[in-house]
């Protein structure tokens with residue numbers, strides 16, 4: 001699917017933030033483990049959560065969806081072996097979290113995904129799971145994943161070599177599913193939705209800050225409670241709208257119900273430091289997660305240096321932050337972001353390739369990129385390849401706000417994995433995007 005975004009200077013209006021992808025996936029996994037009647041609202045009806053939902057049904061869960069409402073029904077059997085392989089589509093979170101759940105439950109399963117997921121590293125999850133006593137194998141570090149029943153041991157402790165919420169969550173879910181104590185150290189603080197949600201559902205989870213990181217311990221003893229769950233809006237999706245609002249020359253927009261968990265929203269502080277005109281109002285707590293409304297107006301941005309622990313808290317926003325950097329005065333340097341090379345695409349390569357098409361001066365490093373602000377004027381439509389990566393596609397569509405003849409982005413269908421209403425939302429704010 002090729003999308004064309006026309007240039008405009010005016011953006012205005014109020015929109016709702018779509019449900020959080022990470023939280024939607026966790027809510028159905030933990031809800032299925034609870035095996036009680038649970039209803040989930042605000043669920044992201046996008047391809048990634050849907051592939052996780054059908055994976056859960058394949059192992060015996062009884063989950064149905066109606067628009068953004070999910071119903072989990074209590075069933076007689078906890079989980080059963082799937083009769084076929086499980087396809088997690090494009091979802092790294094789906095595959096890695098399901099690995100923990102399936103290994104902890106003692107099932108036998110084979111997990112595959114789409115072309116992008118089949119190239120993503122899985123040893124980061126299978127190594128600790130096997131350390132716990134699971135029996136998980138992969139193919140030279142990549143999917144397909146074969147899981148056979150193992151014996152999960154008690155008191156497993158793991159120091160994560162990389163800061164990854166997916167790895168942490170997979171180990172925690174294996175502990176919860178097998179009812180065994182686990183303790184995990186993360187070297188820098190990553191998104192803590194799994195911990196917040198397990199606590200919300202009544203489990204004993206302890207989180208203690210240690211050096212620059214955190215130690216998380218699950219101690220069995222409590223039963224998961226039957227509780228309904230409200231998913232907050234996805235900060236990573238809101239980031240596209242926030243930066244669109246900042247770079248458009250005449251804009252005033254508001255985004256309602258945005259998840260503001262500090263382990264996710266590091267981008268706000270960075271954008272404010274860059275000169276962004278951003279205001280947060282109506283802060284509230286929903287199902288244990290901080291939420292609020294974000295107000296954005298056109299701003300003159302300036303470059304900044306970004307590195308260290310904050311990278312884990314902005315990891316999914318770096319593609320769109322690169323567009324803000326391309327529109328800023330001066331240089332923005334992002335380092336310590338090597339993980340971007342193993343996302344849905346090699347995002348550092350994909351960002352660099354798009355910036356090259358926009359003729360934005362930049363330098364690519366092994367673990368980051370340095371971008372000199374300024375998109376030179378061009379009399380042509382700029383053509384970009386998204387490398388099949390939803391966040392790259394949406395980022396470069398937004399760059400059309402600074403490209404006179406508009407931007408055409410190829411390979412956009414994966415926008416449906418995380419933000420199915422992206423095109424509609426941008427159109428409603430005044431940025432015309434249509435299929436070519």
Ligand code: S3P
Nearest residue numbers: 022093163164165166167315316
């Ligand atoms: C996610 C964690 C992050 C993030 C991904 C979603 C999650 O990945 O990039 O989009 O839901 O836990 P890592 O854990 O690999 O850093």
